[in-house]
Amino acid sequence: MSQKEIKINPKYPSVTDLRNRAQKRIPKFAFEYLDGGCNEDVNLHKNTAEIRDVELLPYYLSKHTGSQMKTELFGHVYDAPFGIAPVGLQGLMWPNAPEILAKAAFEHNVPFILSTVTTSSIERISEITEGKSWFQLYHPAEDRLRDDIIKRAEAAECPVLVILCDVPTFGFRPRDIRNGLAMPPKMSVKNILQVLGKPSWALETLKHGQPNFETLKPYMPKGLDLAQLGKFMDQTFSGRLNEEKIKPIRDMWKGKLVLKGVANEADVEKAIQLGIDGVIVSNHGGRQLDAGESTIKPLTRIAAKYGDQIKVMMDSGLRSGPDIARSMASGAQFTFMGRSFMYGVAALGAKGGDHTISLLKTELQQVMEQICCEEVKDFPNHLI
Numbered sequence: 001m002s003q004k005e006i007k008i009n010p011k012y013p014s015v016t017d018l019r020n021r022a023q024k025r026i027p028k029f030a031f032e033y034l035d036g037g038c039n040e041d042v043n044l045h046k047n048t049a050e051i052r053d054v055e056l057l058p059y060y061l062s063k064h065t066g067s068q069m070k071t072e073l074f075g076h077v078y079d080a081p082f083g084i085a086p087v088g089l090q091g092l093m094w095p096n097a098p099e100i101l102a103k104a105a106f107e108h109n110v111p112f113i114l115s116t117v118t119t120s121s122i123e124r125i126s127e128i129t130e131g132k133s134w135f136q137l138y139h140p141a142e143d144r145l146r147d148d149i150i151k152r153a154e155a156a157e158c159p160v161l162v163i164l165c166d167v168p169t170f171g172f173r174p175r176d177i178r179n180g181l182a183m184p185p186k187m188s189v190k191n192i193l194q195v196l197g198k199p200s201w202a203l204e205t206l207k208h209g210q211p212n213f214e215t216l217k218p219y220m221p222k223g224l225d226l227a228q229l230g231k232f233m234d235q236t237f238s239g240r241l242n243e244e245k246i247k248p249i250r251d252m253w254k255g256k257l258v259l260k261g262v263a264n265e266a267d268v269e270k271a272i273q274l275g276i277d278g279v280i281v282s283n284h285g286g287r288q289l290d291a292g293e294s295t296i297k298p299l300t301r302i303a304a305k306y307g308d309q310i311k312v313m314m315d316s317g318l319r320s321g322p323d324i325a326r327s328m329a330s331g332a333q334f335t336f337m338g339r340s341f342m343y344g345v346a347a348l349g350a351k352g353g354d355h356t357i358s359l360l361k362t363e364l365q366q367v368m369e370q371i372c373c374e375e376v377k378d379f380p381n382h383l384i
Ligand SMILES: Cc1cc2nc3c(=O)[nH]c(=O)nc-3n(C[C@H](O)[C@H](O)[C@H](O)COP(=O)(O)O)c2cc1C
Pocket: 033, 034, 035, 047, 085, 086, 087, 088, 089, 115, 116, 117, 118, 136, 164, 260, 282, 283, 284, 285, 286, 287, 315, 316, 317, 318, 336, 337, 338, 339, 340
């Protein structure tokens, strides 16, 4: 496939610009669901702030024959060392968001990870990406359900299954509680008034219909009201992941298996013993443990110790090309972002995926040329 042309809307040359526009365009409850962390948001803010403490050395007089972002991961050569992290309920933030992002990721040749609890199905996203999208499994309480979803991911030719370990319990998110977005959710008068103030969001939502949990539809009893839906989700995904739960998944899944949400060395040791192919060092974008470390700290330790035994990737807090570069210089072999892409779609609708990927590619290319880094694997040579 030839490389996708880079086009950036000059009105939004940063993720901050996209976030500001998203805030104006979508209802408050949807924006706060996307934007917030947990408890006092300490971890959310530390993630980005501490990544930005990382500094890179430029080598201006070294020989430079060109920089390129191509990165091999699990047997596929991607056009850039970043991808789109799994995000739940995307259609609430902008109708068709998973389809928009999956298409943009496919065209730009970067990975898209579909969440179990988002608003498009494994099959639909696989069709859009010609079997290139990854799938993130929320661990179901019932083995039968787990096996069925895994078989569907296999039939859809997903190359990588991502299992999640950082949600043994749902994070405590004051904004969502205030907005009635906690389980069970409710559509309050306050929320309806917020919708009325955002006509483009309301129109698009009317056009596409109410968002549903498309991957989970076959397992949900028909005609659930919102309170029953909350109960169904709670009962279905009451899963703390552990070694016993990972073993049967490893036996069953023939493709690459990635453990997401890892934040310490002990869990990486276990992942290696269990035959996991890669870890995503992540704190869920600061949405789970407010008292936890920012991701750049465990990333640095884990990459140094285990980077030659298992693929070490990271997410949480990255908002720009320089942030991706800082993370790669600290040892990440690949990076992911959640909110940056969703801000893009909430800000620019169908053009948001293409715009945000183009922006990040442009910024990362600029950093590489600036510091004289020809290949992404050389980033650590520039770490101060
Ligand atoms: C609104 C929202 C919903 C999320 N839902 C999921 C999910 O369903 N599954 C999952 O593995 N991670 C989920 N995450 C975490 C992301 O995959 C990712 O770890 C996080 O967004 C990275 O941080 P960043 O937003 O600072 O880039 C969600 C994150 C956000 C912001």
